[in-house]
Amino acid sequence: MLSPALITTAIAAAVFTIPQTASAAPVTYQSESATISQGVVESNHTGFTGSGFVNFDNVTGSYVEYTVNAAAAGSHSLVFRYANGTTANRPLDITVNGTPTVSGLGFPGTGAWTNWQSVTAQVNLVAGTNRIRTTATTSNGGPNADSVTVDVAGTEPPPGPGDTPVAKNGQLKVCGTKLCNERGQVVQLRGMSTHGIQWYSQCVKTASLDALANDWKADILRVAMYIQEGGYETNPRRFTDMVHGYIEEATKRGMYVLVDWHQLTPGDPNYNTSRAKTFFTEIAQRHKDKKNIIYDIANEPNNVSWANVKRYAEEMIPVIRAQDPDSVVFVGTHGWSTFGISDGQSETSVFNNPINATNFMYTFHFYAASHKDNYLNALSRIADRVPVFVTEFGTQTSSGDGGNDFAMSQRYIDLMKQKQIGWTNWNFSDDSRSGAVFKSGTCAGSNFTGTGPLKPAGVWVRERILNR
Incomplete structure (x- = not known):
């Protein structure tokens, strides 16, 4: 297909999701309820879910750590909901229970701080309680983090x-x-x-x-x-x-x-x-x-x-x-x-x-x-x-x-x-x-x-x- 005229659009971004109870169904965890280091809870940009979102505050090493539950051990999808009103990627390192799991997961610009999108990572969780930490790797900090949803990974969606x-x-x-x-x-x-x-x-x-x-x-x-x-x-x-x-x-x-x-x-x-x-x-x-x-x-x-x-x-x-x-x-x-x-x-x-x-x-x-x-x-x-x-x-x-x-x-x-x-x-x-x-x-x-x-x-x- 021949290239169309250049059109500026928001680039697809990511969604943070976290499980709250030991259940096979997807569970979403709000970032403002997680453990936060060198970041701040804000609500000045519309479109977030829950009571607010976490601003990583332009600090390398700032993090949001979610405590989530998995019904069973195995591969799980983490769907991160976020916004990034800049044109720069704001990558995060993902650790699970203290073990580095995903390095430099990309959170590219979403076009506006009010434009919330999602990105997915796949990790292994243990049965029961897990700690999922997302850490900013650059001086730009991370994206604005709304939530993370945890779901059992697989090739089929939950319904049917x-x-x-x-x-x-x-x-x-x-x-x-x-x-x-x-x-x-x-x-x-x-x-x-x-x-x-x-x-x-x-x-x-x-x-x-x-x-x-x-x-x-x-x-x-x-x-x-x-x-x-x-x-x-x-x-x-x-x-x-x-x-x-x-x-x-x-x-x-x-x-x-x-x-x-x-x-x-x-x-x-x-x-x-x-x-x-x-x-x-x-x-x-x-x-x-x-x-x-x-x-x-x-x-x-x-x-x-x-x-x-x-x-x-x-x-x-x-x-x-x-x-x-x-x-x-x-x-x-x-x-x-x-x-x-x-x-x-x-x-x-x-x-x-x-x-x-x-x-x-x-x-x-x-x-x-x-x-x-x-x-x-x-x-x-x-x-x-x-x-x-x-x-x-x-x-x-x-x-x-x-x-x-x-x-x-x-x-x-x-x-x-x-x-x-x-x-x-x-x-x-x-x-x-x-x-x-x-x-x-x-x-x-x-x-x-x-x-x-x-x-x-x-x-x-x-x-x-x-x-x-």
Whole structure:
């Protein structure tokens, strides 16, 4: 997807949550009731819960220590609710019962001190009482801390755990030319892609993700992290932490999450190999035990030969496998992930020189108002020969704007259903263009359910996700 005009938006932040009683249900602990060192309880910024929040007071070493209860020993999610009205990350070190557990958990700017967001960390707790200390590591102190919520970690959300996509299918794998669940049954995942998280992080929050999982019944969330265009290269720590948070949010809801290394310009993925190795090593190491993570190492290679894309893929896949040997890896193809069709070539360049790896899939992109029968027919041929997943498509032109061609789009949907090709639609935002599913201004609010907040493309794609 071509880069949109730069839009300043609040970057997704974090939520502090703490359990109060020994219960399997999530429990929230208020920061103002915790043990506080070198910080102060305040209430001068609206939007907090409870009776106030904790200001770390711009002091290195200031901390908030929560005393929480766990019903049973094991892995738990800590969801921190916070605000950070600056543009600087305000990281915190997390210790559990005196043991350093998470180093430098990022709390990036939220756009305003009244804009409360959340970030998640995963830790091991003992049964009964636990002490969770969050300590500021810079002279800026920490963010304003509202609360922390403690929940038992897992791939399913508390309500109806057996009904989520991950609960039903478990660890995915590639079998032949198809994507299969842990029992070897073919699955077709359907879901949405975020817009670039540097522009539209405000559209990926609790209410919208709840709607995607529960109202839309989506199987998968694609997290589009641009590398250039104001993305990862500008602040690797911030964007890596954002992706960590989105992975945890998808996990809580029992959705699969596709971590999209959204390289676009330059189009040769080898330009960013060093960055990609750093990013994917950390992501895979932290989330290797999850069953719901998929890695996409190259969004839309363009103006580059297939041989160079293949070389990059064969260098990157082992980097992920060293940390996470089981998860599926996606690889974009040349010609903006069209197997070279957009370059006037054919898919045979990939067929004749395949990537030397296992448990991976190639990706294909299309925009129905621009990409007609030659693309549709190519996708059909490709699906018969190699594993393929449509990680991005739109009902409009390739600009992500213009009129919707729903008739052509339906032909693609029918083909993908017939061939059991998974897909994620572009995009889950309120961008002004027709490809964004939400009406402009929707993401500033909290209503994301039903068809009321949706543009025509949003109504259409929601129906295609719902109607199995």
